[in-house]
Amino acid sequence: MSDITLINIKEEILSENRELAARLRSDLDEKSVFLVNFMSSPGSGKTSLIVRTLEHLKDQFQMAVIEGDVDSAVDAERVAGEGFPAVQIKTGGSCHLTAAMVEKGLDALTLEEIDLLFLENIGNLICPVGSDTGAHLNVALLSIPEGDDKPLKYPKIFQTADAFVVNKTDVADFFDFDEDAFRRRVGRLNPEAPIFGLSCKTGDGVAPWCSWLSDRVGAKRP
Numbered sequence: 001m002s003d004i005t006l007i008n009i010k011e012e013i014l015s016e017n018r019e020l021a022a023r024l025r026s027d028l029d030e031k032s033v034f035l036v037n038f039m040s041s042p043g044s045g046k047t048s049l050i051v052r053t054l055e056h057l058k059d060q061f062q063m064a065v066i067e068g069d070v071d072s073a074v075d076a077e078r079v080a081g082e083g084f085p086a087v088q089i090k091t092g093g094s095c096h097l098t099a100a101m102v103e104k105g106l107d108a109l110t111l112e113e114i115d116l117l118f119l120e121n122i123g124n125l126i127c128p129v130g131s132d133t134g135a136h137l138n139v140a141l142l143s144i145p146e147g148d149d150k151p152l153k154y155p156k157i158f159q160t161a162d163a164f165v166v167n168k169t170d171v172a173d174f175f176d177f178d179e180d181a182f183r184r185r186v187g188r189l190n191p192e193a194p195i196f197g198l199s200c201k202t203g204d205g206v207a208p209w210c211s212w213l214s215d216r217v218g219a220k221r222p
């Protein structure tokens with residue numbers, strides 16, 4: 001039998017990404033920057049949630065946003081229009097953000113002037129989960145029209161996120177979203193993670209989410 005050299009590309013890429021992500025996290029710690037990674041399907045309202053959160057916490061923190069998109073800069077333009085520093089990463093087809101992409105985004109910001117930094121990942125519920133971005137907190141977002149069965153279909157993101165936001169509660173009357181079933185399903189996969197129902201359109205429920213987030217940032221401070 002001859003010897004076979006097996007090179008597992010996927011494992012190599014993942015472990016390189018993990019190492020870089022860990023380094024980014026400790027660089028951010030040194031500069032007292034708290035990084036939050038938002039993940040969801042396209043159209044759940046990541047940008048809207050980020051904009052609402054910026055408005056709500058603007059007197060408490062110095063904030064900025066790194067936007068990830070396959071193409072276009074519309075999300076970064078929207079954030080910049082609110083008066084916050086925004087960096088747009090165009091992945092050119094890639095369906096999730098890697099630590100190397102985040103590093104480029106960080107290089108474009110003055111981190112000394114930021115305490116709370118938001119990262120909007122590419123809209124999809126699968127591969128962003130497997131790619132550490134260096135974030136301190138991973139938030140998964142979904143919206144009422146997507147249905148209460150998402151935890152059954154995409155268990156990995158529900159097992160690993162630190163918190164969940166259910167957006168578009170203002171249209172709950174028009175959809176058969178069973179909140180109890182949803183909470184039960186998430187609870188089985190991730191009993192510790194809090195779930196915040198809110199509406200980015202009306203602003204309902206934004207305050208409890210922001211005060212929880214603010215506590216998390218505060219807890220990390222020396």
Ligand code: MG
Nearest residue numbers: 046047075120
């Ligand atoms: Mg967006």
Ligand code: ZN
Nearest residue numbers: 095096127128
């Ligand atoms: Zn991907």
